[in-house]
Amino acid sequence: MSQKNTKRIIVKYFKIHLFRKPTELETKQWTNNLEKSKNTKNDLSIWLKEKDEYKSIHQSQNSIVLHNLYWKWFQRRPDRSGYKHYLTLMENGERNKKTIEKEFRYSKEYQNLKHKKNTQYVNWIFGKLLYRRPSEKELNKLVSKLDEGQKSKKNLKRDLQNCNEYEKDRQIRFIKKAYWYILERQYDNEGLEFWTKQLKSGEKTKKDIFNDFFKTAEYKNKHK
Numbered sequence: 248m249s250q251k252n253t254k255r256i257i258v259k260y261f262k263i264h265l266f267r268k269p270t271e272l273e274t275k276q277w278t279n280n281l282e283k284s285k286n287t288k289n290d291l292s293i294w295l296k297e298k299d300e301y302k303s304i305h306q307s308q309n310s311i312v313l314h315n316l317y318w319k320w321f322q323r324r325p326d327r328s329g330y331k332h333y334l335t336l337m338e339n340g341e342r343n344k345k346t347i348e349k350e351f352r353y354s355k356e357y358q359n360l361k362h363k364k365n366t367q368y369v370n371w372i373f374g375k376l377l378y379r380r381p382s383e384k385e386l387n388k389l390v391s392k393l394d395e396g397q398k399s400k401k402n403l404k405r406d407l408q409n410c411n412e413y414e415k416d417r418q419i420r421f422i423k424k425a426y427w428y429i430l431e432r433q434y435d436n437e438g439l440e441f442w443t444k445q446l447k448s449g450e451k452t453k454k455d456i457f458n459d460f461f462k463t464a465e466y467k468n469k470h471k
Contacts, residue, residue: 255280256288263303266318291333309337312344320351321360330445348440357392365393368400376407378427378434419448421453429460 257277261269269277282285286294295301304314313333317325325333336342351357367388373381381389390457398406407413414420422442426434445451451459460466 250278250282253278255410257291260291262289262318264292264301265298267324285432289372298327309334313337313347316344316347316351320348320357322392362390362394365390368393369403372400372407374405374427376404377412378423380433420441422456425456425460428461429457430465 254274257269257274261267261273277286277291281288281291305315313325313330317323317329318454325412333342337347355417365388368379369386373379373385389398389403393400393403414423419439422439423434425442426432426438442451443455446456
């Protein structure tokens with residue numbers, strides 16, 4: 248198992264049992280234990296269940312539900328005051344899972360978190376499909392549509408793939424991709440024309456162009 252997969256498993260188990268991500272120390276400890284076969288995934292599960300933290304969370308069904316809701320909507324553990332407040336309401340029958348979930352969905356914290364994630368998504372999908380950053384106008388417009396539910400991420404991706412700017416030519420797309428991921432910027436037209444000509448004429452292979460990009464002064468200056 249690769250170290251990446253091992254860490255993914257550790258994170259998954261911590262989220263399931265403790266509704267949080269492992270600390271750097273916990274990740275290091277269990278990556279080492281699992282990779283060297285000192286422990287198994289079952290050992291990790293047992294270890295987590297023996298922690299006081301786990302026992303505190305699982306003291307009642309309401310406590311488990313509440314931790315789950317905080318993680319689902321806010322990606323965090325409940326703060327002490329919020330936990331006490333909602334747990335008391337649940338114990339008294341004044342709130343249930345459905346009503347708390349509705350409050351969380353319309354809370355300022357969730358709206359801010361959703362806005363942040365939507366902003367990250369728009370920046371990411373522009374880079375992935377168009378190999379550039381969105382303009383401020385594009386970013387604000389599309390994030391607003393995602394925030395308000397006027398457009399889904401799936402529809403936004405499809406719109407970009409169908410727009411005139413989306414490059415259908417694989418060789419041109421390869422050059423744009425090299426600029427974006429190696430030089431970490433949008434291509435310039437002169438460079439795009441030069442490298443595309445080299446590729447289409449057979450003077451350079453994709454591997455040659457990758458190597459040439461890594462040898463450029465621009466790349467070296469970025470990675471001193």
